[in-house]
Amino acid sequence: MRTVRFHTHGGPEVLRIDDVPLPEPTGGEVLIEIDAVGVTLPVVRLTRGQSDVPLPHTPGGDIVGRVRGIGPGVTGRRVGERVAGLAFSGAYAEAVTVPAAMMTAVPDDVDDLAALALVRGGQVALGVLRAGGFGEGDSVLVTAAAGGIGHLAVQLAAALGAGRVTAAVGDAAKAGFAREQGADHVVTYDQEDWGDPVDLVLDGVGGTVQDAGLRALAPLGRLVAFNGAGGTVDTNELRMRGLSVIGFAMAHLAARRRDTYERRQRELWQLYRDGRLNPVVHEAMPLDRAADAHRLLEARANRGKVVLLPR
Template sequence: MRRVRYESTGGPLFLEEAPVPEPGPGELLVRCAAVGITLPVVRKVTEAAGPIPLGGEIAGEVVAVGEGVTRFRPAERVTGLCFGHGYADFALLHEAMASSVPDGADAVDAVALVRSGLVAFGALEAARPVPGEAVLVTAAASGVGHLAVQLARARGAGRVVGTVSDPGKAEFVRSLGADDCVRYGDGSWGDPVDCVLDAVGGDLLTPALAALAPHGRLVAYSSGGGTVQAYDLLVGAKSVIGFQMAVIARGRPDLYERWRQELWRLFAEGSLKPAVHAGFALEDAAKAHEVIERRANLGKVVLCP
């Protein structure tokens, strides 16, 4: 089978031939039809101490199962987060991380919706918005952000604002249901909001916190780090909430599954429409990474082996 690999930090991505892996206990062997590119993996390629397996969201058909697997059988369609080599024709997926792809959805829909949608859904849950409140989403054109905009609208937000790096993305963000779209460098992000869902971090935390109304909540779910000043929280009684999807997946599998089912329900009724920036061939993985590095994507970036 074909697999994407690299040999040194920041080095080029290249295709290699590798044996098809054997599923171990609790694992599914999946023939990949779509692979979702995630920002954390892109960052690790350029920043990690050494080469790592290129994992991410995968979707496709189960071709074999390991010992102890009870929920899935060969020929079923699944999606889930792969922690090993996912940029490949075949990948291993642990049963606990897998979910079925319903009729009416294809593999690209699945990788664009499930993991990114779970992060967006969970961040919104952490913010606990009341219907009618205003919600601001940073990186609003990203794989997670474009779903967060739609989810905020579906949950009854009175006003939804998206922030982007490039004003050329504004039309796309408004098409998702945002009332307004502002650029990070703008002097003001408009009227104060009740909730900010921040996927960027770093220096953007300061203006994100400033965008909050009194008693506002900022949910930080970025891998970009950053700090806030305690005084900025005291003024206006604002709060910052950290959110990580892995904590829910490991500690609250019941909640994880409930959110997953709700995402598919919203998809089926048309309230949630995942957007895909492009479907890249496996050999074009480097180009797919470049799109995310340049923050040029409108929606999810996907590899289609």
């Protein structure tokens, strides 16, 4: 089968198509024939050596496809079933083996691209809102608000009753897109004043943007960090202003709070059916354009989700 791998670290140019044997599911795994795979910034950073993985390496990602094989010990899955989930490696390919615990069934009335966006981006967007103790009427600020997760976080905050939603973006050209998602106010990262203080910041950028997000909080405000870039926090500042900083990683939720994960996925499907949540796909590209997809994300040029189509 075809797969995209990198044999050395570097930029998008290190990605190449290889032919490899079809994987076999082992205990607790299922084999998924992939219809679509999402491209994420943490994976883009991975090719540049920001994490230690054995080489050659096929990047992971959120996937949607059909079950083609079932490993020993797996129950509740059937061959031919349409599913979506997370593959921590091997996703840039025509097929991948995934732990059955990381998969969820896709309803017939949810199309592939919407399912792909909601199974990770939607779960993260809803997860960070809940992790931050979001309540109806809260004011919310979302960084990376035009990205694959950020635009869904803006939509969800508005749909679930936020008193005010502020979108923070890196480029003023994305302001119109952010407003279309439900933002009441849009700021750019380089602005000194981000407007009135907010109750909750959802930060998908880190670094200096995370610092600005902390400054944007009202007393007793909360910041939820779900980025891979990191940043430092002055705990004395947190104490003096009564702030909270929470980290969110979706993999832990999916693996350790499975009932919560499944309940939230059902909620996301219903919000989609009701027209209150509308995932945006910036572009869907064939597998052999994986390098172009990475360039798009590195340039922060996307508005919504970037997708690869293996077949």
